[in-house]
Amino acid sequence: MNALAPPLALLAELTHRCPLQCPYCSNPLALERASNELSTAEWKRAIDEAAAMGVLQIHFSGGEPTARRDLEELVAYARAAGLYSNLITSGVLLDKNRLKALCDAGLDHVQLSFQDSDAAGGNRIGGYAGGHEKKLAVAKLVRQAGLPLTLNFVVHRQNLHNLPALFDLAVDLDAHRVEIAHVQYYGWALKNRAALMPTREQIEAAVKTVEEARQRLKGILVIDAVVPDYYAKRPKSCMGGWGRQFLNISPSGKVLPCHAAETITGLNFDSVRQRGLADIWQNSEAFNRYRGTDWMPEPCRSCDRREIDWGGCRCQAFAITGKAAVADPACGLSSAHADLVGIAEIESAAQTDAFVYRRVGGANAGPLKEPVPQP
Ligand code: SF4
Numbered sequence: 001m002n003a004l005a006p007p008l009a010l011l012a013e014l015t016h017r018c019p020l021q022c023p024y025c026s027n028p029l030a031l032e033r034a035s036n037e038l039s040t041a042e043w044k045r046a047i048d049e050a051a052a053m054g055v056l057q058i059h060f061s062g063g064e065p066t067a068r069r070d071l072e073e074l075v076a077y078a079r080a081a082g083l084y085s086n087l088i089t090s091g092v093l094l095d096k097n098r099l100k101a102l103c104d105a106g107l108d109h110v111q112l113s114f115q116d117s118d119a120a121g122g123n124r125i126g127g128y129a130g131g132h133e134k135k136l137a138v139a140k141l142v143r144q145a146g147l148p149l150t151l152n153f154v155v156h157r158q159n160l161h162n163l164p165a166l167f168d169l170a171v172d173l174d175a176h177r178v179e180i181a182h183v184q185y186y187g188w189a190l191k192n193r194a195a196l197m198p199t200r201e202q203i204e205a206a207v208k209t210v211e212e213a214r215q216r217l218k219g220i221l222v223i224d225a226v227v228p229d230y231y232a233k234r235p236k237s238c239m240g241g242w243g244r245q246f247l248n249i250s251p252s253g254k255v256l257p258c259h260a261a262e263t264i265t266g267l268n269f270d271s272v273r274q275r276g277l278a279d280i281w282q283n284s285e286a287f288n289r290y291r292g293t294d295w296m297p298e299p300c301r302s303c304d305r306r307e308i309d310w311g312g313c314r315c316q317a318f319a320i321t322g323k324a325a326v327a328d329p330a331c332g333l334s335s336a337h338a339d340l341v342g343i344a345e346i347e348s349a350a351q352t353d354a355f356v357y358r359r360v361g362g363a364n365a366g367p368l369k370e371p372v373p374q375p
């Protein structure tokens, strides 16, 4: 194998705490308790180790990263270590003072999530009353602070029809970029698949909407969007390939090749509490299991796309087939592709719109939570 390049970016999941309860949240079903989160000193050590490895960017994420009182301190520490920092946030705990403190600490960029284009939909999907209105205010504060803004839209059957309105919202809020992310079906989203799966007609309409918006908004708004796996013919290069470009540290310090890797059973993830980050990246069993092409069976092994998409997503392969070491069923050459398409057709026709909301210790649909105070 060639010498292993360092990862480009570190996703620092500071906490699983979050006031919202999105039914597609990428956090695991067993959410980490606050008492088991890495301390400030442990995060600083991880940041030092990441910078020493050659990592260039740090994405502060969660849960809701602003639920950590030491976020400003960690942003300042990352800046001093030479890392570009990005805050991925729901925004609902931010205010003018907190944003100023984050700017002063050296934050480079904000990615703000919206659950829908309007308050009724957004607050229902996020399970948080008043959240949408708060996000609108926070987006304005981010721009007033002079920070570049990306809006994240996770799209699915219950909000895809609002895609044009989501683009209008991004322009109104003076965002630089929007990221349209179709729901990935593992963890919480797998529990909610029948309520979230879009129809093929919706996807076809969305592709046209994105193309039209890209032309119309050229020079105004950058639009990142990919066709969702369930309706694709070839998979995307998930995370740029397992253990090739990214690493993720969970709130308790587990180092993962992607944020959903814990959905694959039988993999052991080392912790920054016990082992150095560079050692984990280079030598850990979990990172090496699906790195490169040696693990691939046919049809990937002899496929000319094997170093383009790296066999697609291991988590999706596991979710659909029970095996992680097979081609992603999103690939038309996978023997499980018909199963995937069948699932999409059946689930997208489901009559249920009820959600199983993401919450600590339980997974039942329930009423909206009231806004919680700033911690
Ligand atoms: S997806 Fe929703 S619930 Fe999950 S961390 Fe983000 S805002 Fe919170």
Ligand code: SF4
Residues within 6 Å of the ligand: 234, 235, 299, 300, 301, 303, 304, 305, 306, 307, 309, 310, 311, 312, 327, 328, 331, 332, 333, 334
């Ligand atoms: S066979 Fe494997 S490498 Fe080839 S396109 Fe499909 S998933 Fe990618």
